[in-house]
Amino acid sequence: MFFTQTEQYDTLVTGQYGRPDDYPDIDGYEHLLFYIQRNQNRNTVVYEANLLYDGLIDLNDPISINWIKFMDNGEEEIQPLNYIQKKLAYGYDFKIISHDLIEFCIVSYSAMKFYLSKNKKGCYQVYTSLEGVLSIIDSIYIYAEDMGIFPQVKFAEFFGRCQNTKEQVYKKLFLQL
Numbered sequence: 001m002f003f004t005q006t007e008q009y010d011t012l013v014t015g016q017y018g019r020p021d022d023y024p025d026i027d028g029y030e031h032l033l034f035y036i037q038r039n040q041n042r043n044t045v046v047y048e049a050n051l052l053y054d055g056l057i058d059l060n061d062p063i064s065i066n067w068i069k070f071m072d073n074g075e076e077e078i079q080p081l082n083y084i085q086k087k088l089a090y091g092y093d094f095k096i097i098s099h100d101l102i103e104f105c106i107v108s109y110s111a112m113k114f115y116l117s118k119n120k121k122g123c124y125q126v127y128t129s130l131e132g133v134l135s136i137i138d139s140i141y142i143y144a145e146d147m148g149i150f151p152q153v154k155f156a157e158f159f160g161r162c163q164n165t166k167e168q169v170y171k172k173l174f175l176q177l
Contacts, residue, residue: 029046029048031048033125034047034139045065045081049062059102066079067080091107092104112128135161140157142155155174
């Protein structure tokens with residue numbers, strides 16, 4: 001009997017988070033908003049606030065997005081997204097609400113809205129609703145199967161904190177495209 005990659009994966013992680021324990025937590029980036037990791041490898045897409053010299057957000061391009069490529073020798077290499085990655089997967093579309101509030105969505109899933117705004121300490125963070133709770137997004141994990149030219153996303157896991165209590169919030173979104 002043969003199993004699809006999803007069926008094999010589901011039998012291994014039923015009732016558990018999909019993000020592998022050995023994946024790195026990303027920190028050390030001064031203007032880090034959140035990051036995305038995938039099941040294909042440990043390479044990570046990092047979203048940072050794109051600030052001007054005076055600390056204000058660049059309203060023409062509010063978020064800077066780069067890959068962190070983890071090399072076999074333990075070093076990291078930072079690379080910008082390529083055109084296809086920006087336009088079809090990890091890029092974003094945005095709308096300016098005010099100079100301190102920007103609504104955006106990731107191009108590959110426009111149904112979910114995110115908000116870039118300053119917190120009480122003056123640092124930029126990304127907010128969205130997770131399970132009905134206004135949450136600060138810390139990271140997203142994407143599980144996809146390779147199906148032809150483009151991977152088919154099966155689910156996304158959102159890891160964040162409640163904006164008011166700072167308690168951990170988690171949401172698993174199944175995508176059946």
